[in-house]
Amino acid sequence: MSDPDLLKERIVEELERERQTHKSLRLTLSEKYDYSEEAVSRGISTLHDAGVITHDQGFFELTNN
Numbered sequence: 001m002s003d004p005d006l007l008k009e010r011i012v013e014e015l016e017r018e019r020q021t022h023k024s025l026r027l028t029l030s031e032k033y034d035y036s037e038e039a040v041s042r043g044i045s046t047l048h049d050a051g052v053i054t055h056d057q058g059f060f061e062l063t064n065n
Helices: 003-017 022-033 037-049
Strands: 053-056 059-062
Touching: 003 022, 003 037, 003 053, 022 037, 022 059, 037 053
Parallel strands: none
Antiparallel strands: 053 059
16 A cells, blocks of 8 residues: 555544544644645545545545445
């Protein structure tokens, strides 16, 4: 699994636990796995564009797709 794919998997895992803000996701994954905040932002954008996650009232959460 490539690093971007692993990052996306970790974003999904975090959102399976609880919905989070953009900032909290960046900080959590940066601290836990040593990703740059920019890399996390790119992963979030990719998942959002693909319809895997949604952004509502300041929080990201998994879609039902």
